[in-house]
Amino acid sequence: MSSQPARKPQFRLDESLLTDLPPFSRLDRRQIREILDLAVSRRHDAGSAIFDEGAQAERFYLLLDGHVRVVRITETGEQVIALHIPPGQLLGIAPAIGRETYPATAVAATEAITLGWPVRLWPDFVCDYDGFATETYKTVGKRIGEMNTRIMELATQQVEQRIANSILRLINQSGRKTDEGIEIAFPITRQDLSELTGTTLHTVSRLLSAWEKQGLVKSARRKIVVRDAHALMLLSGAQPRH
Amino acid sequence: MSSQPARKPQFRLDESLLTDLPPFSRLDRRQIREILDLAVSRRHDAGSAIFDEGAQAERFYLLLDGHVRVVRITETGEQVIALHIPPGQLLGIAPAIGRETYPATAVAATEAITLGWPVRLWPDFVCDYDGFATETYKTVGKRIGEMNTRIMELATQQVEQRIANSILRLINQSGRKTDEGIEIAFPITRQDLSELTGTTLHTVSRLLSAWEKQGLVKSARRKIVVRDAHALMLLSGAQPRH
DNA sequence: CATGCAGTTTGCGCCAGGGCAAACTCGGGA
DNA sequence: TCCCGAGTTTGCCCTGGCGCAAACTGCATG
Structure with a gap:
């Protein structure tokens, strides 16, 4: 469950990793090389924390591969999921918003690969x-x-x-087409979904069961496949575009 | 109810308006003069919109005086208050977060005075x-x-x-000491408070009545005075610091 | 001074969804 | 292969707080 710091020395990172990502897309080869040479890449096991709420922000990260949940914990110990981050996005960008500590905890939802740079480079x-x-x-x-x-x-x-809205957002951001429908590209439990929507895992389970009976979704352990996104959208309360 | 654009030509604004505000505190007299000369000052009636959600962001503002509510409206017409802005803060800073339209509507909670600059100056x-x-x-x-x-x-x-938390936050941000206790420095209705906490004005009213009976608060039309902030804090569920 | 409206209070009934408890199921490790 | 634990399902009960309805109170306006 703990993260495996595979620090430098490391394999030389390939420039193609960054060229297509928006924050770097305007840079030339030489600049990308510079950036990569300053980076430390690291692998995180599913479930391990990349950084912790309140900790001194020492690095900012780019998520190369995998999915990350950004989580906060209440005083009473309940978790709330603040955000899901898909591969290719920056995370832990405390310095961008004038903070010296991370405002939330980042947990790898799947095995994840990050690049990290010291905040002083920001x-x-x-x-x-x-x-x-x-x-x-x-x-x-x-x-x-x-x-x-x-x-x-x-x-x-x-x-x-x-719940309908959350699922729709998840498949929008990290959906993957399968022959059964659109699948959420990382493992997600009823519990996760309840922390995302401010409810209980029981209620989520009941609803998913009901939707499954109606053929809207197909779900299994830590997996959700949406078969009828349109019907979900109706449930979500979005106004149909006239 | 509409805003009164008191545009240039105008009285020459005094430099002391800005010198103490964080975004400008490191600037010298000459720079402040420059900034003021580029600004357009405007008065807004209580209840009028300073800018609207979705509108092209043409200006960013500094709230010189008054209080502003930042609100969003759902597809079903319900309002949700996203933020309260006290005097001295910037608002409408869409350009800072890479947006070309305002993400929410800003409404003056009291009569308000703003300075505004075209976004191209950002x-x-x-x-x-x-x-x-x-x-x-x-x-x-x-x-x-x-x-x-x-x-x-x-x-x-x-x-x-x-509700307890919201009230505490409001008196923290915009509290004013009176002989009765700490008063929220701008008019706020039960409706406002319900839009801030995701509930109904009825429930807010019932709770405030109950608290008033217990001597925690004293409220009148569009006004709330907190008499026992400590008791409110206990209700709010904050862990007492051990 | 009368009138009206914005804001507030209160009562009543109802139900969505939480709490609790128990059973089930699947996948991975020994 | 069996076992264990994480994740899930379901039933039952209970209640916080919402919806609805009606009355009340002041401030503001002509």
């Missing part, structure tokens, strides 16, 4: 690399938007709608 | 004025933190705790 990145700042702040903006939407949903919607 | 501000970017992103970070807390509360706490 100002250099922002200043030296064209488009890096812009793209990063776009990410921040998107996450703010997501959080906002979560707040609205929690404040106004029924449990059924919230 | 990059200049960030680059020319020492400390501006840093302080701005700290603000963004704080707001993200607040949103995060809201999500946790909505997901895990009972209505009573959420």
Whole structure:
């Protein structure tokens, strides 16, 4: 369950890892090389923490492969999932928002590979690399938007709608087509879904069972496949576009 | 109810308006003068919108005086209050997070005075004025933190705790000492409080009545005075520091 | 001074969904 | 192969808080 620090010296990272990712897409080969040479790559077992809420922010990361859950824990010990991060995105970008500690815990949902850089390089990145700042702040903006939407949903919607919405968002962000339908690309439990929607695993289970009977979804252990996204969308309370 | 654009030509704004505010505190007199000369000041009636969700972000603002509510409206017409902004803070900083439209509507809770600058000046501000970017992103970070807390509360706490927490946060951010206790410095209705906590005005009213009977608060039309913040804190579910 | 409206209070009934408890199922490790 | 534990399902009961309805209170306006 603990993370395996496969630090430098390491295999030389290939430039193609970064060239297609928005924060780096405007950079030339030489710059990408520079960035890679400063990075430390690391593998994280599924379930292990990449960094912890409240800890001194020493590094910021890029998620090369795998999925990450960003989680907060209440004073009473309950978990709330704040965000899901798909591969290719930055995480732990505390310095971007003027923080010296991480505001939440990041947990690998699957085995995950990250690149990490010391936070002291952040100002250099922002200043030296064209488009890096812009793209990063776009990410921040998107996450703010997501959080906002979560707040609205929690404040106004029924449990059924919230769960439908969460699942739709997950398949949008990390869906994978299969012959059965669209599958969420990483393992997710009823418990996870309940922490995402502010309800209990029991209620989630009951709802998924009901939906399965109606043929909307097909679910198994830690797995959900959506067979009828359109019907889910109706349940989610979204206004059909007229 | 509509806003009164008191545009340029205008009275010359005094430099002391900005010198103490974090985003500008590291600047010298000449720079502050520059910034003020680029600004348009405007007065907003209580209840009027400063900008609207989804609108093209043409300006970013500084709230000189008054209080502002940042709200979103659901597809079903319900309002949710995302944030309260006290005087002295920036608002409408869409460009900071890579957005071209405002993600929410800003409504003046009291009569309010703003300074506004065209968004095209944003990059200049960030680059020319020492400390501006840093302080701005700290603000963004704080707001993200607040949103995060809201999500946790909505997901895990009972209505009573959420309302207690919201009131505590409001008096923290915009409290004003009176001989009766600490008063929320701007008018706030039961409805507002319910939109802040994801409940109904009825439930809020019932709770406030109960608290009033116990001497915790004293409330009137659009006004709340906290007489026993400590007791409220116990209700809010915060762990007493051991 | 009358009138109206915005904001508030309160009562009553109901039900979505949480709490609790128990049983089941699957997958992986010894 | 069997066993164990994590994840899931389901039933039953109970209640927090919402929906609905109606009445009340002041402030503001003509």
